[in-house]
Amino acid sequence: MKVLKFGGSSVASPENISRIKNILSSYNDKIILVVSAFGGVTDELLKAGDLAADQDNSYKSTFQEIENRHLDTIKKLIPITNQSRVLSKVKSELNVLETLLEGAFFIGEITPKLSDKIVSFGELLSSYIISEFFVSEGLDCSYKDSRELIKTHKIGGKNTVNFKETNSNCSNYFKNAKAKIIVCPGFIASSANEDITTLGRGGSDYTAAIYAAAVDADILEIWTDVSGMYTANPKMVKQAKAIPHISYEEAMELSHFGAKVLYPPTIQPVLAKGISINIKNTFQPEEPGTLITKSKNEKGKTVRGISHIGNMALLSLEGPGMVGIPGISKRFFEVLSQADISVVLITQASSEHSICVGISADDVEKSVEVVNEAFAYEMERGRIKPVHPEENLAIVALVGDNMKSHQGLSGKMFSTLGKNNVNIRVIAQGASERNISCVINEKDVKKGLNALHEEFFEENIKQLNLFVMGVGNVGAKFLNQIKLQNKYLKKNLKLKLRVIGISNSRNMYFDEKGIDLNSWSDQLATGEKANKESFIKKVNEMNYRNSIFVDNTASHEIAETYSAFLSNSISVVTCNKIACSSEYGNYAHLKSLARTYNAPFLFETNVGAGLPIIDTLKNLIASGDKILKIQAVLSGSLNFVFNNFNDTTTFHDIVKQAQEEGYTEPDPKIDLSGIDVMRKILILARESGHVLEIEDIKNKPFLPKESLETNNNEDFFKSLIKYEDDFQKMFGDAKKNNSKLKYVAKFENGEASVGLEQIPKGHDFYNLEESDNIVLFYTERYPNLPMIIKGAGAGADVTASGIFADIIRIGNF
Template identity: 75%
Template sequence: MKVLKFGGTSVANAHNINLVKNIVVTANGNKTIVVVSAFGGVTDQLLQTAKLAASNDKSYRTILNEIEERHLTTIKELIPIHSQSKVLSIVKSELNSLETLLEGAYLIEETTPQLLDKIVSYGESLSSYIISEYFITDGLNAIHKDSRELIKTDESHGKAMVDFELTNSNCRDFFSNSSNEIIILGGFISSSKKGNPTTLGRGGSDYTAAIIAGAIDAEILEIWTDVSGMYTANPKIVKQAKPIPLISYEEAMELSHFGAKVLYPPSIQPVFSKGISINIKNTFDPQHPGTFITKNPSSKEESVRGISHVEHISLLSIEGPGMVGIYGISKRFFEVLSLAEISVVLITQASSEHSICVGVSILDADRAVKALNTSFEYEISQGKIKPIIVEEDLSIIALVGDNMKNHQGLSGKMFSTLGKNNVNIRAIAQGASERNISAVINTNDVKKALNALHEEFFEENIKQLNLFVMGVGNVGSKFLNQIKQQKKYLKDNLKLNLRVIGISNSRTMYFDENGISLNSWENLLPTGEKADKAKFFDTINTLNYRNSIFVDNTASHEVSETYNKYLKNSISVVTCNKIACSSEYKNYKNLKELARQYNAPFLFETNVGAGLPIIDTLKHLIASGDRILKIQAVLSGSLNFVFNNFNDETTFHDVVKQAQEEGYTEPDPKIDLSGIDVMRKILILARESGNQLDIDDIENQPFLPQESLDTKNNKDFFASLKKYEDDFQKMYSDAVKNDSKLKYVAQFENGKASVGLQQIPKGHDFYNLEGSDNIVLFYTERYPNQPMIIKGAGAGADVTASGIFADIIRIGNF
């Protein structure tokens, strides 16, 4: 014999019930026992009607009418017209009895546990009867049996205790004597030995099926639901979660206890003791194998079988000097909770005996605190024990697996993964069996924690990076295009999965929690909301994704001032914006400290040399113990472009204009030509070398006339360049006379830095620097005479975007 249980979603409507019938018909076995839940959502509706009626609220009748209409409609859709009369009559009679009960609650303005059991029992009673009649009228050899006649309990209404001796005897007698091939029963419902209706509590339909399966030594118990088995994590939260094909009873109980809602934990017990396997299957995908729960699954499976969680937890702590070495404190503590009928979800105790910490449902927290404070009133008044400490808005996450005990370092791997994502752990619990490692965290961090852990343990080491890009102009658009081109390569070769979740320009911002399509982002962005830097941050913080990276492609001072907020929330920052790293040393230092403190990389390779690995190389030199003696560099691609193209056949004005139009300069070219941009770059290199320096400490030798430097807009600036053309031509001719070229050079040596236009003679490393290239010479203790040279394109949207991309990959490998 097989026992098949179908949940509320599986019997939610006539279409689904037809699917159930097809599954039952194809079940192989000499007898099939079908246990069904109430139509999806009906139990909640019944509870709501009872609550409204007891509150003297007549609107309970509206919901009651909805319940009636739903059941009658289902009958009419399932059962042929000529067979409907009897079924409609019986169902209406039952609904009339339900209405009488609710009217009683309305008149006396209260409900009792016993009355509630009577009211909610109508859900399963009606669904099982209607489904059995549908099977019968469709020609199946089926019969309906009221579960209350078989499953006997005590008088504990709401969550009755089963009398297994009597129940098993009833089940064996009935099913062995029944000649019908299919027997349909309602789950969840039972009755006391006195005949009063009782219920088996949350997940009671699973429990009913397991009780029957255990009583009759069934061949197998199949739990049919709306998902294809138990998953490695909640698929609604972790999109990459996958069904677990094979699992042990113990693992299944652990996962279901910690929130895997496809199975009710007590359901396993009646079949566990008999060694009856459980198969969790999908009503809407019956060919999928689902999850097979058995006594001895293959030991070759993964060490961690699944990750689960329980929400709405409060943490209660009792602590104080009066606990140390005093016998009976723990006994009293748990005895109080037991007498108050409060279930403890998690327990942890300090080895010093100074504190005990337990997790309970948030619904029980107030009662627990009141009971405990009352019980320990004397010790609290004497200062031996502190009043109970309560922490709310918490959840428990748990790694589960039978083979975890055979693998070293799993706890370290778990806590390291959470730490990297700034998930604060409030309490930890691990049983001696090592089948479960649990941690209490803030509820806001659950999604991030589950995804990070799932990625670490189940996704073939593919790391997902969630990007939020501000500035999608010239550089930003190139960056997004590079991600699109390289997405598959990164996933296949570097095990990195890049998703762009948010983008913004100065006008609008757009978010997609599942990732923005990089084929259509330009069309999607205008449909977003008004750009708001504060709201952009708030959205990222609220989403709270693991491995979040804020990418700043702007030159905005305001945006640079937000970096500290991102880093404090463990959101990495990648930027080509030089303002933050060249601001006051105190701010630069603070950002670096925040990055270390909150484990959030702060990378700015493109601040110097665009895509050239200048800063990264410098970091490696310092980290390896080398010391910088001197830096000489041409750091402005724009100025190098200008002076490589300026000669006696062109005008300085035209060359600068060309550089601006081709994107080599900032929108305001004066930033480049004044030397400010180069000052920022040499300042950053000096700081990254370990020197404390500010922008005012750098000597600037300007080549522009003061009048040009004082202009307020580009129009006046370019006009001034025409005015002083003769001066610029003289600079050029003087260099030619000396057989030299003009280069704008930055230098740092002996704690001092300077920038300025210089004549570079033939034979110098800077002389043949072409186009917009940059070059840096690092003189160090290891390279004192022949410097380490880094040379290449130092300006342009493509190379800058590639530098940002490289920083993203560095974080991915972090």
Template identity: 75%
Template sequence: MKILKFGGTSVANDENIKKVKSIVQNAPDSKIGVVVSAFGGVTDMLLNSLDRASSQNKNYENTLNEIEERHIAVIKNLFPINKQSPILSRVKSQLNDLETLLEGSFLIGETTPRLSDKVVSYGELLSSFIISEFFISEGLDATLKDGRTLIKTDESFGNANVDFELTYHTCSTYFADVKEKVTVVPGFVSSSHNGNATTLGRGGSDYTAAILAAATNADVLEIWTDVSGMYTANPKLVKQAKCVSHISYEEAMELSHFGAKVLYPPTIQPVLTKEIPIVIKNTFAPDEEGTYITKNENDNTKTVRGISHVESITLLSLEGSGMVGIPGISKRFFETLSQEGISVVMITQASSEHSICVGISDKDAKQAAIAVNNTFEYEIASKRIDPVHVEQNLAIVALVGDNMKSHQGLSGKMFSTLGKNNVNIRAIAQGASERNISAVIRKDDVKKALNTLHEAFFEENIKQLNLFVMGVGNVGARFLTQIKKQKAYLKNELKLNIRVIGISNSRTMVFNEDGISLSSWEQELANGVKANKDTFIDRVNKLNYRNSIFVDNTASMDVAKTYTRYLNNSISVVTCNKIACSSGYESYKELKQLAKKYSAPFLFETNVGAGLPIIDTLKHLIASGDKINKIQAVLSGSLNFVFNNFNANTTFHDVVKQAQEEGYTEPDPTVDLSGIDVMRKILILARESGYVLEIEDIENKSFLPEESLNTNSNETFFESLKKYEKNFQLLYSKAAAKECKLKYVAQFENGKASVGLQEIPKGHDFYNLEGSDNIVLFYTERYPNQPMIIKGAGAGADVTASGIFADIIRIGNF
């Protein structure tokens, strides 16, 4: 004997019903009980029509007409014309009875639980009749059995209690005697000992199927739905969620209790006692394995089996010193909620007895608060207990697994994983069995929390990084190209999955929650909306993705000022923009502190030396206990390029123009040639060495004429270079006469810093510096005489992009 249950989506229309017929038809040659729900959405329509009728709203007739049209359309699509008449006649007769009930409710302007059960039962009664007739017309050996004659209950209308002894006897007797192979039974419906229609409550069709399976000692109970089993998390919110092939009854109950809607907790109890397996299958993909539910196999290798959640939760907290040591407080609290018919989802209590906190449904919050405050009215008036505190718009996320208690550190891993992504935990509950670890969080954080936890516990340590990129000029475009090229390598070798979610330039911006294609991002950006840095931030925060990283490839001061807003929301910042780290020391310090406070890395390796590991090396020296005594460096790839190519046969103007066109300078070349860029870099190195320094403290020995420094456009700047060509040639000839080379040098020693053009003699570490290379000499307590030297390409879009990329990878390994 097998029991198959098909949910509302599985029988939503004629096409789906045909799929159901194929599944039943291909079942093994043994007796089959087929439990069916109402057509998808019909139960809600019935409740809606009754609500309108009892409110004396004539629109209930419109809903009733929709129900009738829906069922008639299914009949006409399932049956040939010559077989439709008797079926239509029976359905219309039942709908006429339904109409009479609704008219009665409309006339008296009220409803009752008893009437509600009678009205809502028509969904399953109609669907089961149509489906059984279709089976018979298709040649199946089938019959229809009214579930109300099989399942007997008390008269707790809306959620009736089953008389199992009588029900089991009735069901076992019927299925032992029935001759047809297939028996179609309407789910959800039952009847009292007095013959009144009752229903089995939420998930009632599953419950019907479980009762029939237990009563007949079925070999298996199959639940057919629109997903291929129970998943490690809600696949609508976690795209990487996987089907769980085998779990225990207890794990299934925990997952279903915390929001896994493919199964309802009461369903499992009748079959659990008799250890009848349950299989969750997909009506629309019947060949997929599904989930097999049995008793615990004690497989200690499997810890967390699923992550579930419940939304629309309210925390109700009762606190006060008057609770400590006073017996009966908890009893009164929970008794009050029970008397109000309010279900408690989660309980947590301080060991000091100073507070009790429970999770309830949002819809019960107002009623619960009034009732509890009334119960403790005396204690509240005497200031011994505070008025009940209500927090709404929350949710519960839960880790579930039979064997979690056998593995240390799961709770810590769960909470630290959430904390690193700025998911604040309001309350925690964990049973002694440790089958379930639950945390209350903001409802807005549910998607981030589920994805973060799923990544930590199920995705083979593959970490997803979600990037929001501002600035896609030379550096930004090459950065995106590098990500595209290395995407597969990063995923396979470093276990990092990088997605670009948002891109902006100065004109437009675009977002794609599934990730922007790195093959067509230019077209997507061109068709984006008008760029706005504030709107960009708001969208990043609203998306609320785990492991979010803001990447700034601009040289904009306005963009640099937004970093605090990202870090405050636990969004990491990676930037090649030097303005933030070279602004006022207090601002720099604030960014560093925010990064620590919210576990959101703030990385700016490319601020000094582009792709060279200068800042990273400096950090390691300081972290290991070394102290920086002196720094000497050529830090401007732009100026090095310029002075390596400038000679008696060239003009200074032409060389600077070439440097700009090849991307070695900032968009405004005066930033480089004035020395301000080098000042910022040595300032950053000094600060990272542990010194408090402002940019005004740095001596700048500029080689540019005052007129060139004060130009207000690139055009006038380049014209001024032509005007003062003799000055530049004189600088070159003086150095050449001494067999020296011109290098723009930054120096920091004894707490003081300076930048300026110097004549470098042969034999000096700086003398043979080629092209746009940078070089840094770190003199430390451990390297007092022979400095630590870092040398290499220090400018150019490709190396800068690679430096940004390296910072992204550092965060991925964080």
């Protein structure tokens, strides 16, 4: 004999009930079929009862919805020739329900006994309708009311199953039942004096387990809307996977810590009998689901699942008067128990100075009241502090049989949460060492679950969640590079890059599942109006693990937002030089935030586009070397200009070409004024450990004052034509000296300068071609022959690749 239970989602519609009939057709065994109320009906019954007790007439419309739903289901499932009898029976039961609700309305209250009666109609009606449908379809089926089989009695004020009487009733009835399929309502039972009682929310699972244990069933199958117990809640963790095989103890831990697919008491009746439980999916019956047995988990896996309980609060009892005083803990837990408050988690300081418990947030007000009353004497004398709860919390737990004595799991768990700025309020570990639990802020649950799942279950594939500001020339190249490289990264570097948000100056667009990089521009066009504050708010609200903000702009306003991201443990990657070349205090503050919140702040492209200049400098310093001198050509745009400018061209035409080919900023003055190079050498000086401001850098401009003071590009280019003779003279002087013009940045002895210089033959800068950059690092280890870094220093592709490289660095941290 097999016991099958179908939950509310499985019987939520006539179509779903038809699925159950198809599933049953594949069984040859005798079946006890336990069903829940139609999906959502239990909540509607409770709502109707509450409205009636509040003497709110709208309970009638709620009742009408319940009635219509059941009658409509009959009409859709059962042939017209058989409907009359079934409709009559169901209508009769609904009349009783209506009378009960009217009674609650007239007296203006609802007792626990009356509530049980009202809510029992969900399972009573669904099971009767389903059994009649099976009969009409020709199945060998009968109906049995669970109230006649499952008996309860009061223990501690609660309805508890009387297993001796229940087992006897079930054994006698099912042994002699003739039908192949016996349909029974879940959730409901009756007391010794025949009053209707219930087994608690989720009690249909419990009903099925009671039957399975009573008849020594071959297996208990729980059919629901997911394919078993998952490694984490699949609604929060998209990468969660069904667990093929799990032990009773692991399943109990997971169900206790919020795995709603299984009602926690369900396992208890079948555990002693060694009856396996299989969690199956009504909508994907071919899936194997999760098998729950006595055996330990396979392949020695440590963590089997990650679960959580939301809507939690912490209640702390603390004070100097607790130290060494026997009975304090007993009184604390006793007063909570007497108030019918369930304690989910307990932790106590070894100093005995405090006891902290986790309770449902719904019980906070009552808990504070009863505890403060119980310890009023000690509180008046200052021995114990008044209780102040902490709310908006959740418990996250790692579960697994093989976690016992396995070194490093706790450290791995807490380190993973810490890296993602998830603050841990309380830690607890069961004596069985089968779970490690911690209390965190409820807003961090999704991020915490995903981070832990990635760490323990995702084969070391790390997902980076990107928020990209600026999708112009560089930004577009960057997004295309991600699209082309994602498969390579996943296969070879175990990294997955997902772009969740993008923005330009007009629109911004977000997609939590990841923006399609084949059509991102179309999606952005449909987005909401761009707003810096809204963008920051949205990123922080999403609260994703491994989040990275990518700035591809040259905007002062965007550079000012970095602290808002770093202080929320969101890494920042930028090609925007403004932040790192701003006041030293701001630069130092951003670096400090990055360290404090473990959020990398990378800006390699600030100096040499895709060249590893800053990274090399960091490595030199980290290894104990000291920078003595830096000489560099750091402007790919200026190098392009002076490599192509000669006596057969005009300076105006070459600068225009550089702008059109993307070598210069949209405003070429930024490059030609030297400010861009000043920012770069300033950043290198600061990264070398020196405190320097932009004003400290000597700049020898080569542009006429009139050109520098123009207000727009049109006037600027006109001024270049006007001073063409001056530019030709500069070129001619260098040619006479057998030299080339290069715009050079220098740093030595704490001083920096930039300016146009004549570079003679034989110098490392002389043969620098096109837009290449070059940096010479003279250090204590390289005092005479410098370390040289050379390569393309301008262009959207190489800048995008530099940003990409910084993101890979973060992924490998």
